[in-house]
Amino acid sequence: MEVSSDYAVQMHGITKIFGTFCALDKVDLDVKKGTIHSLLGENGAGKSTLMNVLYGLYQADEGEIYLNGEKVNITNPNIAIAHGIGMVHQHFMLVDNFTVTQNIILGNETTSRFGVLDMKKAREHVEGLVQKYGLEVDPDAKVEDISVGMQQRVEILKALYRGADLLILDEPTAVLTPQEIEDLIEIMHNLIADGKTIIIITHKLKEIKESSDTCTIIRRGKYIDTVNVADEDEEELASKMVGHAVQLVVEKTPAQPGEVVFEIDNLNVKDDRGLPAVQNLSLQVHAGEIVGIAGIDGNGQKELIEAVTNLTKAESGTVKIKGEEIQNTNPRNVIDHKIATIHEDRQKRGLVMDFTVAENAVLEKYRTKPYSKNGMLNRAEILSFTNGLIKDYDVRPEDCAKHPARGLSGGNQQKVIIGREVANEPDLLIAVQPTRGLDVGAIEYVHKTLIRERDRGRAILLVSLELDEIMSVADTIDVLYKGQIVDSFRQGEVDEKTIGLLMAGGEQNGKDS
Amino acid sequence: MLNNISLLIGNTFMYSAPLIFGALGGVISERSGVVNLGIEGMMTVGAFVGTAVGYFTGNPWIGFLVAGLAGGLFALLHAVASITFKADQTISGIALNLIGPGLALFLCRMFFSGATMTQPVPHKLPKILGGAQSNTVAQNLNFDSTVILAFVAMLVMWFVLYRTKWGLRVRSVGEHPAAADTLGISVTRTRYVCVILSGVLAGFGGASMTLAVIQQFTPTAISGQGFIALAAVIFGKWTPQGAYGACLLFGFAQALAVFMGLVKVPIRSEILAMLPYILTIIVLILFVGRSVAPKSDGLPYEKGTR
Amino acid sequence: MEKTVKILKKPITSTIIAIVCGFAVAAIILAVAGYNPGAAFGSLFSGIFGKPKYISNVIIKATPITLTALSVAFAYKVGLFNIGAEGQYIVGAAAANIVGYLCNFPPIIQIPLVVLAGTAAGALWGGIVGLLKAKFGIHEVLTSIMLNWIAFYLSNLIVNTTMFHQPNSTAAYPVNASSYTMLLPNWKTSDAGLAALSGNKWLREVMLKTDVNFGFLVAIAAAIFISMLLYRSTKGYELRAVGMNRDAAEFAGIPVAKNIVITMLIAGALSGLAAALVITGTNPHRISTLSAFENSGFNGLSVAFIAGSSPIGCIFAGLLFGGLLYGGQSIQANIGAPSEIINIMTGTIVFFVALTKIVPALAVRLEKRGMRNAK
Amino acid sequence: GTGTAVSSAAGSSAAESTASVASAAGTTSNTTSVDGKGYKIRMVTDTGGVNDQSFNQSSWEGLQNLKKDTGADVNYIESKQESDYATNLDKAADDESKLIWGIGFAMAQSIGTAAKANPDINYAIVDNGYDAKSMPANVAGVMFRAQEPSFIVGYIAGKTTKTGKVGFVGGITSNIIDQFEFGYKAGVAYAAKELNKKITVDAQYAESFSDSSKGKAIANSMFSSGCDIVFHAAGGVGVGVIAAAKDAGKYAIGVDRDQAYLAPQNVLTSALKLVHAAVEDVSKKSMSGEKIGGKTYTYGLTEDAVGIPEEHKLMGDATYNAALKVEADIKSGKITPPATKAEFEKYQSSLK
Numbered sequence A: 001m002e003v004s005s006d007y008a009v010q011m012h013g014i015t016k017i018f019g020t021f022c023a024l025d026k027v028d029l030d031v032k033k034g035t036i037h038s039l040l041g042e043n044g045a046g047k048s049t050l051m052n053v054l055y056g057l058y059q060a061d062e063g064e065i066y067l068n069g070e071k072v073n074i075t076n077p078n079i080a081i082a083h084g085i086g087m088v089h090q091h092f093m094l095v096d097n098f099t100v101t102q103n104i105i106l107g108n109e110t111t112s113r114f115g116v117l118d119m120k121k122a123r124e125h126v127e128g129l130v131q132k133y134g135l136e137v138d139p140d141a142k143v144e145d146i147s148v149g150m151q152q153r154v155e156i157l158k159a160l161y162r163g164a165d166l167l168i169l170d171e172p173t174a175v176l177t178p179q180e181i182e183d184l185i186e187i188m189h190n191l192i193a194d195g196k197t198i199i200i201i202t203h204k205l206k207e208i209k210e211s212s213d214t215c216t217i218i219r220r221g222k223y224i225d226t227v228n229v230a231d232e233d234e235e236e237l238a239s240k241m242v243g244h245a246v247q248l249v250v251e252k253t254p255a256q257p258g259e260v261v262f263e264i265d266n267l268n269v270k271d272d273r274g275l276p277a278v279q280n281l282s283l284q285v286h287a288g289e290i291v292g293i294a295g296i297d298g299n300g301q302k303e304l305i306e307a308v309t310n311l312t313k314a315e316s317g318t319v320k321i322k323g324e325e326i327q328n329t330n331p332r333n334v335i336d337h338k339i340a341t342i343h344e345d346r347q348k349r350g351l352v353m354d355f356t357v358a359e360n361a362v363l364e365k366y367r368t369k370p371y372s373k374n375g376m377l378n379r380a381e382i383l384s385f386t387n388g389l390i391k392d393y394d395v396r397p398e399d400c401a402k403h404p405a406r407g408l409s410g411g412n413q414q415k416v417i418i419g420r421e422v423a424n425e426p427d428l429l430i431a432v433q434p435t436r437g438l439d440v441g442a443i444e445y446v447h448k449t450l451i452r453e454r455d456r457g458r459a460i461l462l463v464s465l466e467l468d469e470i471m472s473v474a475d476t477i478d479v480l481y482k483g484q485i486v487d488s489f490r491q492g493e494v495d496e497k498t499i500g501l502l503m504a505g506g507e508q509n510g511k512d513s
Numbered sequence B: 001m002l003n004n005i006s007l008l009i010g011n012t013f014m015y016s017a018p019l020i021f022g023a024l025g026g027v028i029s030e031r032s033g034v035v036n037l038g039i040e041g042m043m044t045v046g047a048f049v050g051t052a053v054g055y056f057t058g059n060p061w062i063g064f065l066v067a068g069l070a071g072g073l074f075a076l077l078h079a080v081a082s083i084t085f086k087a088d089q090t091i092s093g094i095a096l097n098l099i100g101p102g103l104a105l106f107l108c109r110m111f112f113s114g115a116t117m118t119q120p121v122p123h124k125l126p127k128i129l130g131g132a133q134s135n136t137v138a139q140n141l142n143f144d145s146t147v148i149l150a151f152v153a154m155l156v157m158w159f160v161l162y163r164t165k166w167g168l169r170v171r172s173v174g175e176h177p178a179a180a181d182t183l184g185i186s187v188t189r190t191r192y193v194c195v196i197l198s199g200v201l202a203g204f205g206g207a208s209m210t211l212a213v214i215q216q217f218t219p220t221a222i223s224g225q226g227f228i229a230l231a232a233v234i235f236g237k238w239t240p241q242g243a244y245g246a247c248l249l250f251g252f253a254q255a256l257a258v259f260m261g262l263v264k265v266p267i268r269s270e271i272l273a274m275l276p277y278i279l280t281i282i283v284l285i286l287f288v289g290r291s292v293a294p295k296s297d298g299l300p301y302e303k304g305t306r
Numbered sequence C: 001m002e003k004t005v006k007i008l009k010k011p012i013t014s015t016i017i018a019i020v021c022g023f024a025v026a027a028i029i030l031a032v033a034g035y036n037p038g039a040a041f042g043s044l045f046s047g048i049f050g051k052p053k054y055i056s057n058v059i060i061k062a063t064p065i066t067l068t069a070l071s072v073a074f075a076y077k078v079g080l081f082n083i084g085a086e087g088q089y090i091v092g093a094a095a096a097n098i099v100g101y102l103c104n105f106p107p108i109i110q111i112p113l114v115v116l117a118g119t120a121a122g123a124l125w126g127g128i129v130g131l132l133k134a135k136f137g138i139h140e141v142l143t144s145i146m147l148n149w150i151a152f153y154l155s156n157l158i159v160n161t162t163m164f165h166q167p168n169s170t171a172a173y174p175v176n177a178s179s180y181t182m183l184l185p186n187w188k189t190s191d192a193g194l195a196a197l198s199g200n201k202w203l204r205e206v207m208l209k210t211d212v213n214f215g216f217l218v219a220i221a222a223a224i225f226i227s228m229l230l231y232r233s234t235k236g237y238e239l240r241a242v243g244m245n246r247d248a249a250e251f252a253g254i255p256v257a258k259n260i261v262i263t264m265l266i267a268g269a270l271s272g273l274a275a276a277l278v279i280t281g282t283n284p285h286r287i288s289t290l291s292a293f294e295n296s297g298f299n300g301l302s303v304a305f306i307a308g309s310s311p312i313g314c315i316f317a318g319l320l321f322g323g324l325l326y327g328g329q330s331i332q333a334n335i336g337a338p339s340e341i342i343n344i345m346t347g348t349i350v351f352f353v354a355l356t357k358i359v360p361a362l363a364v365r366l367e368k369r370g371m372r373n374a375k
Numbered sequence D: 001g002t003g004t005a006v007s008s009a010a011g012s013s014a015a016e017s018t019a020s021v022a023s024a025a026g027t028t029s030n031t032t033s034v035d036g037k038g039y040k041i042r043m044v045t046d047t048g049g050v051n052d053q054s055f056n057q058s059s060w061e062g063l064q065n066l067k068k069d070t071g072a073d074v075n076y077i078e079s080k081q082e083s084d085y086a087t088n089l090d091k092a093a094d095d096e097s098k099l100i101w102g103i104g105f106a107m108a109q110s111i112g113t114a115a116k117a118n119p120d121i122n123y124a125i126v127d128n129g130y131d132a133k134s135m136p137a138n139v140a141g142v143m144f145r146a147q148e149p150s151f152i153v154g155y156i157a158g159k160t161t162k163t164g165k166v167g168f169v170g171g172i173t174s175n176i177i178d179q180f181e182f183g184y185k186a187g188v189a190y191a192a193k194e195l196n197k198k199i200t201v202d203a204q205y206a207e208s209f210s211d212s213s214k215g216k217a218i219a220n221s222m223f224s225s226g227c228d229i230v231f232h233a234a235g236g237v238g239v240g241v242i243a244a245a246k247d248a249g250k251y252a253i254g255v256d257r258d259q260a261y262l263a264p265q266n267v268l269t270s271a272l273k274l275v276h277a278a279v280e281d282v283s284k285k286s287m288s289g290e291k292i293g294g295k296t297y298t299y300g301l302t303e304d305a306v307g308i309p310e311e312h313k314l315m316g317d318a319t320y321n322a323a324l325k326v327e328a329d330i331k332s333g334k335i336t337p338p339a340t341k342a343e344f345e346k347y348q349s350s351l352k
């Protein structure tokens, strides 16, 4: 493509090699000024890497970058910032124990004399931006205390505060609620109206359709195509991305629920700060049924799961599995009662990143035969079990059993966890955000697995912030609001809008308290 | 009564001043994300250089300043290892503790005709009330100027860390270097500055031992203070004011043990000597508890890792 | 090329480079100070290998630091920094001394008893650290530093207690001879023994001139045991999981607090064992008033890190360090260079051990360049 | 860490190489000049190391002087831990030494064992005497009557104090430090009797030979509670004691060597214990063929190996001359300074 000042960004022939791995192979990207341009590709396709090159975090091994038709050499983020590039990273770049304002001004502080911070002025500046773009945040809240959605807004504010004209959003919606996503798209349109240009990375085709003008597709580090979004439908985009046709709709037969396997009765849990987070919550899960908990982040999901898995104390109430109470014991007791949990934070709770994949595969089973005997591990058994898992769940690369889990991509890490938990043959499988950050193909795989396990008679509790996922996978939908189940539906009984309303605290059936 | 109180206060501050400098050094380094176990070694280097320069120039202040420079220069080794080479910071710090005293003694031999202790400096750092006081209370409260300097250093560090842009940057680098990096803050440069500063402060600490508490360098002038300072960093939860308080507490416990010896408390002196350490643990259990290091403390920063 | 890269990626390569660099720096310092580095290293070498008994002495010196290194390395694998090995060693020595002095059973009971006493005392001292960490979240470095000093004064308290104090000395009464773990302590000085040994100069020197004892065998066994424990047993699996990711371990049902306590108990036990073996195995078989830390534990830190925290590596690093400590004296004795040189040299080696962790990364870069050239 | 030897008393400067005893010049056998070429002498330090600013260092200086005087081949081996003694003594024997010094009575047992294994080598040990029964035939014990100079400085303190209160700071308790403490206390008592007033002695131990801050803290507290003179036998701790005296404008009394250079206006005097002189003396005896083994040499005022410095500007002539009188009385046996607590108590009641 010609170099021209009509384009906010032109990246030509970008090649990036990590170690021995070629993450980007002569990739092109051309983004017209004042448009929203999306970047689509499977997990590990190289999208984040490409954007990190643009932002100066990585140096490309080959290729040129032009901004507004000028060739530039971006060797560090400072230069990118100076050129009006702002980036919201896939993994948030926020200092947890700083306030929102501190995070926003960091590196570009408002000071009175001698480098002394002028927080008052900084606040005013931030509040001005908040007003202008409708990005609601509490400037004095600590980041560790605010919701993920708000953190997202803080990230955007950071970029705007620096006067960014070109905004890169790397998977901004992966952690947002439907409402928040809508808000974000509106914000993006506001920004465009203000003359800015946006590059957005997302795995959600619907969002691409709703937000973007053009879309560039890359696959395994190679440029595939750039299309006009209006000209393509979701299936076409998906198949371009994966390289073959995909099925976007979850196929499943109606549930055949058995007896009650799992039962929560009047559970109360407090959060880290001692405030009630789960209040008199009751629910049941039957064998052969997927119960989905729909809710906006921060309505007690975290505390509910922590109490069930005994990471925190329940104030009162009971949690029963097959009639036995397990609350306020310990995590091992939960596992011993055949509850398996896919935790939302795979790197923190799900895996020991520096253990090998094989060691991770037996994280709950290492004490049992045949994986150990008389207190000694049986490595051969562990290895053969792991290789089975790798094969069954198509973990890539297939020879990874003896390599550290850190080396796997997020999607493959997730496969290891799911495989491990399913292999525990649990009576209850709890899946929290099991598809977070995964690409379409991987999501399809996870959903199929959940349904397969349901059909084998397991009880499944699915907690997800993605309403789509709940709507398409769950047999029973419980809506969580302010730590309570405010309503419950069978699949098909209800539409997305109603549930979205309930999640946001709207009234329905007079059940709201 | 007043005598005894002033005595306790005087001894507390006398004991803690060198520790405070060392601990502040630890704080600044670790707030930027570099664990510094080498304070002891840096203090020893400062202690030697301070007296050597103080002796040859006849001016203790020059000695004090050069001690800081020397400490900073020595800390540069730690910086190179732990920042540029991304080495294990624990190991590097321990290495400095082996090299520091060895180097100090070796240099001492070279400059003081084979002796491992220096000549006494002609002038010590001054005291706040000048020379000896006839009034006992005044004498007890006649602090070394280093006591005041240590307090000022704490205040300044507190102010810089929490009220200025550099402080904000240092703290961000220690908590989340990648975030700082994406905002154009140089993690490497920030950490270098902080580690070198920590050496400067530790050097001051060593020199305040050998230019104020005593007036010469001896092979045992610094024996364990660096580790107590390290403990104070943790005790004080990585804040300048906390570390300062921890050093004072420790100094007070020592002063108290000495005082109990003076008033002939019928306790074996070995047990009295243990007292400060036991007291510290008790205070920890009762009042302090968990202390959480800056999130990235001890982790080398590599671009692009998560 | 590929082969070079492969070799460079091995941890042992980094360590060897570090040692070489350490010697190089020491050589420069020696030369600057006007000493002949060649002569210095020559005397170091002959101070280590010059006579059979030197080798034997190096091994004897290496025994306690191998074990304290093992103590540090083991804790490190579980994510704990055991800077308290020194204190654990001191209380171990005191306990072994007390029990060995107060009790006098036949060796078959006495030796295990004395060794157990030292080990248990070390375990207790480490256990306190573990408990305070598990229960109150108090940082292990903080408590360890305090406990080191408490152990120090406690030991002096014991030495100066009338019941244990040997009059006209600065020491406690030694342990009873039934506690000795030297090889054939009685036989070797008996007429029969002397006659038997006279045949072999090598044996005679080692047996008669040094306190050759069972300690090093115990240290090797301990290293193998710890290695097996860590990498082959379910307990070790738990401990490593706790060390690498406490949150994940907790979530997987592994009791984190309990494992922290267990780790510190074992680490402390290893340091205590080191002390007990010294008390039972070498002269003067007793503790005496400490005026400064003797560094048996602190040296363990250096050794553990030279070994890259590998249990088996601790054996070799312990021997290296023991050799430097013991043979290093010859540098001073033979060419008059001050003993600080040895401290600087060991410090430099440890420093380079830290630095050379970059070697495998460099190897990767080398590999990349090779790949790009190939392209 | 580094540390000073447990059984030693003092701290002083290496640069301040040798101080001479006030009363007479020259040590006992300086008269004979010996040719010591090729005569190998090795010394093994105790765990304080050769730079302990105390008796290891002083002994080594003695040997260096000896080398200067006689051309003897001298060298040292440092011990880091107690378990080093045996191996270091063995190394010294390997050097084909004629005479091996062990410094400090912590080494007594190891020296005994080594001497038995090497009957052809002479051994000597500082600060230790053996009882006749266990005395090996090739080991010489070298003892000091440190209570004698301590008595004199105690007497000077007693005569000089205006407040009637003086202090003593010890390092870590041991027989050797007892000599200083009780000799000193007896000297003070002697002065008190002479002046017919009550003088109290505050004694405190630092439980350390290295913690200068602690020495300073203890001395501060003594000065604050009314002492105006503090004597120390505490190595590096004593450096702090002297610093405290300087800061407070009070007096300190040095130990082992003349420590006046540390604070010329504040170090009243010092209790000298010239280990180097004794080491030189015994070494020369051995070189000249004398059989030194099996004996314990005791050094005191009569041997000019202990004493006080001549410089006395701070105390004035009257006090100094009175002190010389006391010295003469000790030499003549009229006064026998106590060296232990029991002896001191007996001495004290004899004064009443």
Ligand SMILES: Nc1ncnc2c1ncn2[C@@H]1O[C@H](COP(=O)(O)OP(=O)(O)OP(=O)(O)O)[C@@H](O)[C@H]1O
Pocket (backbone or CB within 6 Å): A018, A019, A021, A023, A041, A042, A043, A044, A045, A046, A047, A048, A049, A050, A090, A409, A410, A437, B303, B304, B305
């Ligand atoms: N720091 C790194 N070191 C080595 N390899 C890396 C690094 N970062 C990325 N890669 C490689 O580059 C590839 C592309 O990674 P990238 O993060 O850009 O993928 P992505 O397209 O953003 O995927 P996702 O949709 O999951 O975010 C990865 O598969 C990985 O192999």
Ligand SMILES: Nc1ncnc2c1ncn2[C@@H]1O[C@H](COP(=O)(O)OP(=O)(O)OP(=O)(O)O)[C@@H](O)[C@H]1O
Pocket (backbone or CB within 6 Å): A043, A044, A406, A407, A408, A409, A410, A411, A412, A437, A438, B304, B305, B306
């Ligand atoms: N520091 C690193 N060193 C080596 N390889 C890395 C590093 N960081 C990431 N990788 C590589 O990155 C690849 C993918 O990582 P990445 O986390 O981007 O995966 P992902 O599929 O994008 O997952 P997610 O969507 O959860 O981010 C892995 O194959 C891994 O080899």
Ligand SMILES: [Mg+2]
Pocket (backbone or CB within 6 Å): A044, A048, A090, A410
């Ligand atoms: Mg990714």
Ligand SMILES: [Mg+2]
Pocket (backbone or CB within 6 Å): A047, A048, A049, A090, A170
């Ligand atoms: Mg990405």
